[in-house]
Amino acid sequence: MSKVTTAANQFAARRGFNQIANRLFTGIVWLIGICTIVFICGLLFLILKKGLPELDWSFLYGLPSEMEEGGGIGPLIFNSFYVLVISLVISIPLGMAAGIYLAEFAPATKFIAFIRICVEGLASVPSIIFGLFGIALFVEALDIGLTIIGGAVSLAFLNLPVLTRVTEESIKAVPKELKHASFALGSTHLQTIRRVLIPVALNGIITGICLTAGRAFGESAVIILTAGVSSSGEMWDFSLYSPGATLAVHLWYVQSEAIVPDAQLIAEKSAAVLVFVVLLINIVFRVPLWLNERKTR
Incomplete structure (x- = not known):
């Protein structure tokens, strides 16, 4: 007891x-x-x-000024979105394809394990390294100078490792029972990937795209080294070979080297716009997640 x-x-x-x-x-x-x-x-x-x-439409749509007060950021906002869209168009298909391959098709060999380690290492490499690679490729090897296309492709290289790892881990996180059930119903491997794995893993994939998009929009080191610190001076310049300074680069330039009298005010307004746009990008990328959740309920 x-x-x-x-x-x-x-x-x-x-x-x-x-x-x-x-x-x-x-x-x-x-x-x-x-x-x-x-x-x-x-x-x-x-x-x-x-x-x-302090924001007004003249600041958002105006041209930047090198000497006088009251300069705007119109071309810089356009360049930011232009470079971002080009980089995502390049990096999203390649990153998703590489992630799906590593998750579904890659054999379990030491070479593939080494590739995964390399991808993880590249995902944590400082962005300035990709900028130096962009200089070596676009400025020195191809001799096209500091251009929008150079900055966009360099940003795509920066985003690729992250998107690859996010896609691979999201695909692997899908329950095996769903995959086996799809095969049991007679679906091919491609049909299973398209109709089962990707829709279920979409939340993780879009979250990764959202993070890389926000990072790319606020990136400055890569753009400074590959696209320059100036713009063409036109509001809607779609030329891929024009200088491609973005809003983040302009913020750094105004805060450190600009000689305009209202540099501090321009920097404060540019920082507010930059933060607001990054938040807006996160909200926009969340819309597909909300729609996907409604479909899967």
């Missing part, structure tokens, strides 16, 4: 300790989460409160 009582007491004590530890861990998680959210909101507030109230 004493042994039973002792065991019961030990169980009760352990249960009480586990409850206390669970409450303590839950409180720590809540505290860290709230502090992180407050920090992010405070950071956004500090950036937006200075520049957002």
Whole structure:
């Protein structure tokens, strides 16, 4: 009887300790989460409160000025979206194809394992390395100078490893039962990938695309080295061989080297626009996720 009582007491004590530890861990998680959210909101507030109230259409559509006050950022916003779209058009199909191959077709060999390690390594390489590669390829080897196409392709190279890994892991996260059920119904491997694996893994893939798009839109090191720090001066310049300074590059240039009298105000307004557009990109890329969730319910 004493042994039973002792065991019961030990169980009760352990249960009480586990409850206390669970409450303590839950409180720590809540505290860290709230502090992180407050920090992010405070950071956004500090950036937006200075520049957002000062924005007007003349600034958003105007041409940048080298000497006088009141310059705009119209061509720079256009270049930012132009370079982003070109880089995504190149990197998304290639990255998804490579990720699907590694997840579904690649044999389990040491060479493929080495390829995965290389992809993971490239995903963490500093962006300036891709800028130096862009200089070697487009400026020196191809001799086309600092251009939009050079910056866009270099950004695509920067995005490829991330998109490849995100696609591969999203495909692998799909339950095996769904894949086996598709095969059992007579679907081919291609049909299974198109109609089962990709739709189920779409949330993870689009999240990866969203992160790479936001990173590419705010990238400056690659663009400075491959597309330059100036624009053509035209609002809608679709030439791939024009200088391709983006909004992030302009923000760096105004803050560090510009001699215009209102450089600080231009930098604050440019930072507000940059943050606002990145948030907008995240919201736009979330729309397919919401639609996909409705279809899968």
